[in-house]
Amino acid sequence: MANKDNIVIVGGGPVGMVLALLLAKQGVASTLLEARKLGAANQDTRALALSYGTRRILEKLGVWQHLSAHATAINTIHVSQKGSLGRSILRAQDYQQEALGYVLSYGALCTVLNAELQRLTIVSLIDEAQADAISYDDQQAVIRYTRLGEQAQLSSALAVLADGGRSLEAAAGLQRETKEYGHDALITKVSAELAHDNVAYERFTAEGPMALLPNGERDFSLVWTGKKELIEPLLALSDAEFLAQFHAQFGDRVGRFLTVGKRMTFPLRLSQLQEAATPHLVVIGNAAQTMHPVAGQGFNVGLRDAEVLAQHIVHANATLGSVEMLAAYRASRKTDTKNGLLFTDFLVNIFSNDILGFAKLRSVGLGVFDLVAPVKRHLVRKMSFGK
Ligand SMILES: Cc1cc2nc3c(=O)[nH]c(=O)nc-3n(C[C@H](O)[C@H](O)[C@H](O)COP(=O)(O)OP(=O)(O)OC[C@H]3O[C@@H](n4cnc5c(N)ncnc54)[C@H](O)[C@@H]3O)c2cc1C
Structure with a gap:
């Protein structure tokens, strides 16, 4: 029998942890399965590019105050092209923002999110638990996992796959479209x-x-x-x-x-799960879409998945995990995800092309872009908030 009050999240990376915290703050219980040992990611020095909108989500969770000392503000973005004089400059002060974004290590983010999760008894965190399969029927999702050599399973009205796209999509019967760069x-x-x-x-x-x-x-x-x-x-x-x-x-x-x-x-690849109307199973974060890192969009789109899914879970009009509820969630994420994928793909294609004449055009493009205030404002809003 599915436990209707307990959502199972597979993958305790930043996106899975943020979802568990957002739900906990609104009184919704969850179980988080993480393959690695608790704290294993804390030393990861990989730099994440956080948008200003991501900062807002972390503030809402009450964790930004512990992170800000580890984050470096981006106040200006300087865009240039090798071999040309065209360039464009975006400044936070021109958009009444404290910063355009932040740089923060994956490890620092995971350390703070982990500590916050452990304070909350409404979240049960099971580490060293490798999910092996997810199946679903009309009633529930069943998640099978292995922990320290022992096999176990959980059932839930809603399983959320946030494994970073590393292991489970085939096991869950999902298909991915991938463009290899x-x-x-x-x-x-x-x-x-x-x-x-x-x-x-x-x-x-x-x-x-x-x-x-x-x-x-x-x-x-x-x-x-x-x-x-x-x-x-x-x-x-x-x-x-x-x-x-x-x-x-x-x-x-x-x-x-x-x-x-x-x-x-x-x-580097651009990839996205093919749309599937799976009941009781939803995919978020890097597991749902992977982007070229050129515009620092990927991680932020993933966190917005978590934010919007939490809203749909808390305020759902339809039954938790039903096809209707998940269709409404997927529809509300479509534009943001598509824009993120198209925007990064566009940048890679237009700026990384060696065809004769293109370089000159691009340099003119950057120069003109620098003069057109509304275009820049639109870009800053998009990079900051995904709007
Ligand atoms: C090598 C590399 C470098 C990157 N560099 C940058 C960068 O410079 N800047 C940037 O902005 N972004 C970068 N990214 C992207 C960024 O890391 C992702 O956007 C971000 O980590 C997505 O978070 P997530 O929680 O969706 O997935 P992840 O961070 O991948 O977390 C997934 C979690 O799920 C767990 N897991 C996986 N399988 C299972 C399973 N079967 N059962 C249980 N748990 C499981 C994993 O252990 C992990 O903790 C990089 C990605 C990679 C792979």
């Missing part, structure tokens, strides 16, 4: 001669876009994307060679680059 992203930390002054740089080159985000007092987080055959050899370079090559691509805006941290790469 054939590009990799290299991520690392660098320090530079000049202070960052809370400026984030987006730089488009014919090989692919790169982002340099202020992270901490002096450091930057770097995301350098391009064709696999261009990015992979960067791992084998000495630190000095790597910094010299990066400097050649990025230019002189922050002076010479001085140090570089551990480098890692991962493949």
Whole structure:
């Protein structure tokens, strides 16, 4: 028999944890299954780009006050293109925002969310619990999992899959549409001669876009994307060679680059689950959609999934987990998700194209864009709040 009051969330990454917290704040109980040991993600230094809207969600949860000391504000975004003079600048003060966004490590976010979850008895967190299968019928979803060699199962009127797209979609009978870019992203930390002054740089080159985000007092987080055959050899370079090559691509805006941290790469794809009218099962966060990191949209779209789903659970007119209730949720997320996917795909295609004449056009485009206030305002609202 399904426990109607207890929602099962599979995956205790940031999106799954935020959903459990949003529900708990409104008196809805949940069980969170997480494959890793509690605290395993706390040391993850991967930098997440948080929009201003994401900050608002974290404020609503009462956790932003514990996070703000670890977050670096982005007050200005500088967009440029290699080999052209066109550039565009977005400033928080022009949009009456305290910041355009923030950079925060995955580990710092997970540490604070974990601590908050453990204070709340309404959430039961089961760590080292690997979900192996999710099935559903008209009545309920059944989640089978393995914990320390023992098999167990839970049933619920609503199972939420937030596993980051890592393991379970096939087990749940879902299908994904994927576009492989054939590009990799290299991520690392660098320090530079000049202070960052809370400026984030987006730089488009014919090989692919790169982002340099202020992270901490002096450091930057770097995301350098391009064709696999261009990015992979960067791992084998000495630190000095790597910094010299990066400097050649990025230019002189922050002076010479001085140090570089551990480098890692991962493949870039755009992917989205095919629409399925599954009862008692819904998919959110990276498990539902994966985007190119160029505009820092992916994580924020995932958190908005959690926010909107929590609203639908709390204020549902239809029965919890019914096809009607989940159809209403999916419909309300369609535009935001589609826009996020289209927007990032558009940026990758338009700015990373080497066809003759394109570079000039783009540079004119950036220059004109810099003059058109409403276009910039629209972009800032979109990047900040997904609207
Ligand atoms: C290598 C890499 C680098 C990235 N770099 C950046 C970046 O620089 N900037 C940026 O903004 N975004 C970046 N992203 C994207 C960002 O990490 C995601 O947007 C964000 O983590 C999504 O959160 P999530 O909770 O949906 O998924 P995840 O963070 O992936 O969390 C999923 C959780 O589910 C758990 N899990 C998985 N399978 C199971 C199972 N079967 N049973 C139980 N638990 C399970 C996992 O252990 C994990 O804790 C990167 C992603 C990757 C993979």
